[in-house]
Amino acid sequence: MSGCRRCEDRAAKEGQRLPSWRKFEMKSLAVSVAFALGLAVAGSAAAQSAAPLSGSGGSIQAPLFKAWIANYQKDGGKPIAYQGQNSAFGISQIEAKAADFGVTAMPISDADLKAKGLSQFPFVISGTVLVTNVPGLESGKLKLDGKALADIFMGKIGKWNDPALKALNPGLDLPDWPITVAHRTDPASMTLLLTSYLSSVSPEWKAGPGAGETVTWPAGLGGKGNAGISEIMSGTMGTISYVEYAYALDHKLDLVALKNRDGVFVAPSPAAFSAFAAAAPWTASKGFGVQTLDQSGKGTWPLVLVSYGLLRDDADPDRAKRVRDFFRWGYQNGDADITALGYAPVPASVKAAVQAKWK
Template sequence: MRFTINKALVTAVAALSIWGSATAAVDQIDGAGATFPYPVYSKWAQAYKNKTGVQLNYQAIGSGGGIKQIEAKTVDFGASDAPLKKEELDKNGLMQFPMVMGGVVPVVNIKGMKAGELKLDGKTLAEIYAGKIKKWNAPAIKKLNPNANLPDQQITVVHRSDGSGTTWIFTSYLTKVSDVWANGPGHAKAVSWPTGVGGKGNQGVASYVDRIKNSIGYVEYAYALQNKMAYVQLKNKAGNFVEPTASNFQAAASNADWQNAPGFYEVLTDQPGDKSWPITGASFILMYKQPKNPQVAQAVLKFFDWSYANGDQMANELDYVPMPDNVVKLVQQKWQDQIQGNNGQAIWPPQQQQ
């Protein structure tokens, strides 16, 4: 009996077999960057490994380091809280998408001061970080806290020592609310700090504030919660003193126009709204449009797709704000449109390879 072989079918089956086995062989994905989202990425990673066996190896080295590593192609994805503008993305063949939102919060170590008791406005916070307000009982601080027991002690300012998306978000806010700051250190992932001591990562800043009496620092909210730190209330654009909570982060994020943001470049600081937390920001993932290993890139997208679909409760437990469903759909469409395999075909959704 003679068998007629359909060459097209054989080719298709072979391609599917190669793709499937290569994808199945991906048991670890590597990323590096922002410390801002590390707590939630870590939680998602553990749940995903339990579900799929695929491990996420994520180095929380700061947004600047994440950008450098993805540009050097030493990781499968980079993570940054400072979004890159479309021109920079295009120059390096990258695309970015928002993964989660949260808040940066000032935290203090003042004897007897509990979380939420100290109130500051943007101008006063900027002048503390500019070294112009030097003591806790300075008139500007006393005016905002007439009933607080403020010590006659020097303020120790703690800032990031590394290139940091948390710093990018923080200095974005200071620049918007203070001419002193805008005309001085300005807005960047790393600035020339007028005063203070530097800690590496959110962990480093939290550790310094915890150890140094009469200090102030800024960290992602999960670090403030985990370390039981005394966070500050801030006066927002509407003139209301607000606390850092997931609902107040969401209030700030509600004005984001992701649909019309070129390359998803969106800044969420000093947003309008009665409840808006003024130092809100998103964290972004950076990937190549033409990755050197499409199978690994697809495994990365599978992890983030799973996190979008299954990670909301875990994010909420850590007071992060999950991305809205309409934004997730927009992101997934960009994956399909922009990330390509070696043959120029989309690698997302996975069934397109079948």
């Protein structure tokens, strides 16, 4: 096309007029190039829209996505890739447009959702649970309240037969062993939830380590991720730590019962997570964000985690629809996987409210 333009320029300078057939040839060439470029752009957009979906978020939800994606494909759904690290990773990836959906285990405020151009929706419920490696103690039988737990993590209670622990567990034969605290070194929603709880029950903890996805721990050994915690616990008798409930089940870790707001010692379970979900004030106008920390209810577990999916408001319409179709499938067909893995489903009324917003 540049050669034709030079011919036209040269002809104009020489006072010559191009033959009509030559002008027609040049216009036809220009139209052909423009059409080819249009096809290339359209083809590129179509290819991008058809590419496999990708999601990013926490490791907590990874087992569920593995099961959901496999069964979704059996039902005719297209492949989806999920990369699980932590909630901060999920948020950063969706903000950077590096994933089609993000996942976080802590709700984002309505103001921040608007500022980031995101929408969120809950899709599964679990909990941060306390686990021990104390041979002779049956899983779920050890009882702790908030003060004792804070004192253990502060290093103030250093032995399993401490008088404070014996008073909470009069029927248990607690050993004369040192307590070793194992904690996360990487950012984690579970750490934020636990340290927020400790801050709420212990002024000393609130004034010291405080709450955060990472804190400066006053005692114990650090490990990265659930796997790092599990490694410490398996090799050290007398340890106490925190992991996600489904992970604890899968790795057969011994659980601790915790005193809740209503004064009842509750062992973690899907039923205890569902007790929270049934009473929670889910509000669509606030992105379905709910306060999960130590809520009322006799059977409620104090450390509940609600996992949220995140979508960009300016996402490609076709890809956004595919994301919603996947989670809609999960709402309608995924409860069996949720139950089998030790999670709890969100209430049916919440699922209906989310899907109503998607119409």
